[in-house]
Amino acid sequence: MLPYYEDRSPGSGVLPPRAWFAASDARRISLHGTWRFRFAATATEHDDSFTRPDFDDSRWQNLLVPGTWALKGHGAPAYTNTAYPFPVDPPRVPDENPTGDHRHVFDLPDGWGEGPAVLHFGGVESCARVWLNGQELGHFKGSRLPHEFEVGHLLRPRGNVLAVRVHQWSSGSYLEDQDQWWLPGIFRNVTVQRRPRGSVVDHFVHAGFDHVTGEGTLRVECAPAGRVTVPELGLDLATGESATISVRPWSSEEPHLYDGELVTPGERIPLRIGFRTVRVEDGLLKVNGRRILLRGVNRHEFHPRYGRTLGPEAMRRDLVLMKRHNINAVRTSHYPPHPAFLDLCDELGLWVIDECDLETHGFGQQGWRGNPVDDERWEPALLDRARRMVERDKNHPSIVLWSLGNECGTGRGLSAMAAWMRERDPSRPLHYEGDRSCADTDVYSRMYAGHAEVERIGRREEEPLTDPELDTRRRQLPFLLCEYGHAMGNGPGGLSEYQRLFERYERCQGGFVWEWIDHGLRQLTPDGEVFHAYGGDFGEELHDGNFVCDGLVFPDRVPSPGLVEFKKVIEPVRIEGVTGGAGPGGTVRITNLHDFAGLGHLEFRWSYEVAGEGRGCGWLEVPPLAPGESAEVELTAPPVEEGDTGEAWWTVRAVLAEDTPWADAGHEVAWGQLPAPALPAPAPPEHVRAAPRRGEGNVIVLGPGTFDAGTGALRYLDGVQLTGPRLEVWRAPTDNDEGAAWLPGPHPAAEWRRIGLHRMRHRVDAVETGPDTLVVRTRVAPAATDLALRTVYRWTAEGGLLRLEVAVDPEGDWPGPLPRLGVRMAVCESLGLAQWFGGGPGEGYPDTRAAARVGRWSMPVDALQTPYVRPQENGARPDVRWAELTGSNGAGLRIEGDPHFSFTARRWPVEELTAARHTTDLTPGDRIWLYLDHAQHGIGSGSCGPGVLPQHRLEVAPARFTFGFSSLGQ
Ligand code: IPT
16 A cells, blocks of 8 residues: 555545635635744654644744745755656655645634635645644645645634645656756645635636627526626626626737626625637637737746745736736646636736646656556546646636646546546637647647748648548647747747748747746855856756746846847737838838737837937827738938938837736837938048057057057057957857757757867967058967868058958868857956947847847946856847947947947956856956957757757858947047
C-alpha cells in the first residue's frame, strides 16, 4: 500500500467541485496571515500528533500563508524546465520530500451561526492532508485547483485549530512538470465559507449571443432552484428558464457585462454576465459570428518575492499592462490561474484559453514510456483535474477555449478529459497542442512553428497527417500558435513577419508570445544589491539556468523592449504613409484592425518635426471606420519655419479619447510616421581638407585629430581623449544567439565562438599619409583560421570634422553571419549624457525595430542599458543619424553616420558584458564604451524557436561606411 501522497488518487474526503464566485451574502472568512510552521526534509520525519488541538507548537516558526516556504528559508526553490528533479518511477517520489506542517488557530466572527460550511483551499503545491479540531478531513492533490471540505459540523465559535501537512512531492508532481520553479506550499488563500441551507450548490450561466438578430439568450442552471434578475435588461426569471432579449454583446474589445443577481432560498450572489457565442465554423474560430485575431501572451503566475502567490494588485497590474500594450488574449499557461484573475479578464476584456493543471513533459526524456496520460490507472486523477477547472471557471465570458494541458504527449486519459469537457460544456471549443492529429481538439495549435511553415498552414497546404481522415479534419480547423516569439533575453525577433501572416491568412488566428514575465527571484548580494536569481542560483543539482527568464516584462513587471515592440506590431489601428498621396503635406492611410470596435473611442493627433524638433501639432479628422475598413486622410501643408533644412517627419498617433478602466484618455494605442516633403539640405560647410603633419612625441595630427604614428590609432579629438575606433564584430551573445540545445544547430553563438570572433587580433600593416589623408591598413582575424577581415581606415579632416571611412573586405570562406560589424571606441566616463537623432527611444535590432520611431532623444548612458536578467547584448539604438555624448559642462563628442548607424554606449566593454551572469556582475569602469555599428545581426527567436530570418542576417560581405567625429563645446 502506497502512502496517500504517492497513490494515484486525486484525493479523499473532498467535496465535488463547483463554480467559483467572488461575493455572496453568505459569510466567509479568510485565514490568510501568520501561521505556525515546522519544516521536515522527509514526509515521515514527524508523526501526526501536531494535528491535536492541544499540541504545543510554541517551538515552531511563523510563516505567512498564502506563500511558499521555499522562499522563507526552509528548503530552497529549484528550477527545471522539463526534467523531473527526482527519479522517474511513477507514482513513487523520493525519500527527500520536503514537508511542511502548518497550524492555524482561528475564531469565527460573532453571529456566524450554525450549519454547513466549507473549508476552501485555492491552491496547495503539491499534496495536502488536512485536520480540523483534531478530526481528519482528507487529502488532495492538484496544486492549482480548488479543494473544499465540509466542516460545518466541526466548527466552534472560538479556538478552531486547523492543521495541514503539505508535501512538496506527490504522485501529483508527475502531472505538474511545467517549466517553472518548484515552489511547495499553501500558495493561494484558505477561506471558511458558510453554506446556509438553500444556498447555491453550483450554478452555470449560459449567455449566448446571436449576431444575426443582435439578441442574447440567458439561462442560468442552479441547484437548488432560484431566480435570476438582470435589472438593466428588465429580466426576472426562474433558474433553468431562458430569456432572449436584445443585448450588447461581450468581446475583448467591448467587454460589456450586465450586473445580475442569483437568488436561492439560502443565498444571493451577484452575477456579471457577458453575452457571447464561440464557434468553430467555416474553418475559423469565431466569436459572435466574427473571426477573431488573438494578440496574446502566455501567463504564468509569478511574483519575484512571493513565487506563485499574487495579490489583487499584481493581477490587475498584469492585465492593465497587457491592455495598454494592445494584448487581447491570455493563455493561462499551464494551469488555471487564481480565479480573481479571470474576473478581471471578464471586466477588462481579454480572450482567455484556460489551461488545465497538467503537464508530463519529463516523460518525453523517457521516450514517453510510462506517461500517466496514457495509463488508465491515472484516469481518475486526470478527470478530477478537468472537472475542477471547468466547474470552477465555467461562468467566465472571457474564457473562449478550454485547454487540456500542456506537453503531456497523447493518450487515453486526454481523450477521456476531452470527452468529459465536451459533454459538460459544449459551448467552448477545446485546445491542446501536444497531439498533432487534433483528434481531441477543435483548433490546430502549434508552438514555435517558423514563418514558412505558418504560411503553408495558412494556405491549408501543410504536410499531411498519415491518417487521411484526420488530415482532412485538421486541414479544416483554424490555426493558432499557442506559443511563439520566445521572449528570452533580448528579443523576440521576427514578430512583425508573423503578424503579416496572421493578417494575410484568415486561418492563422494569431498566437500567444512565450511568455509574459521573467521568473527571476529577487535576491540580494552580500553588499545588499538587488538581482534576480535563476536556475542554479540555489545550488540545484539539476537545473535549466535562465531559461526561466523569458518574459515580456522583467521580474519586477517593468516592460522590456520586447513588450514595447509587441505593442507596436499588434496595434489594432494601422497608420501608414501613402506614396504619391494627394495631401499637400502627404497622405496617411488609416486601417481599423479591430475585430468588433469602430474607431469612435480614439482620437488622432499629428505632429510635425524638423530634424527632431517640433514645429506643430494638431488633430486629424478620421472618418468612422468599421473593422477591416481603411481610409486615406490628407495632411495639411506642413508648418515649416523660415530657414528649416534637413529631414522632416510627420507622426500620427491614435490615442484614447476617454478614460478606460485600464488607461487614461490620451493613452497612445497606435502610431505611424511618414517622411514629410523634403526640405533643402543644410549647406555643406566650406572648408579645405587638412593635411596630415607630424607632431611632437611620435604622433600624426590631422585637423582636430591626433593619432599614434606607429599604430594609426586616434588618441585625441581636440581636447577629448579617446581610445581610437577600431573594428568590432563581437556582441555578448543573446539567449537567442545561444539557441536551444534541442534545436538543430549549429547555433550562431557557438559558431562565433568556434571561429573566435570574441578574440580577434588586429594587425597593423601600414600607416600611410597622403596629401590630405591618413590611411591605416589592417588585417583583423582570429587565431587558428585563415579567415580575416581586411580593414582599411581612411581619415580625412575638414574644419572641425574628422571623417573616418571604413572599408572591410573579407578573406577566406566564412561559414555564417557576423554578430555585428562596426567600430568600437572609448571616451571618458564623464561624458554620461547621450543625445541622438534616429530610432528610439528604446533599443532596436534589425528584426525588433518596429517600435523605434525617428526622433531626437536624450538620456543618460545608464538609462540606455536594458537590464536583461542574464546580461547580454542590449541597448542599441537603430538608424541613428547623429549622436552626441556630453558631460555636465556640455562639452563632449559628436558622431555623424553615413549611412545611418546603430548606436550603443555603456560603462563596460563587450568582454565584461559577455562574462557577466547577473546584472550585479557589471560594474562601471572609468570609461564609456561606444559601439558604432554599420550593421547588426538580427535577433530571431532561436532560444526556443526559429532563428533569424534571411533578410535580417548579417552575412559576411565587403562593406563601406563612414563616421564623422567632432568635438563639442571645446
Ligand atoms: C514550451 C513549453 O510549453 C513552455 O512551458 C516553455 O517551456 C517553453 O517551451 C519554453 O520556454 S516546450 C518547448 C520544448 C518547445
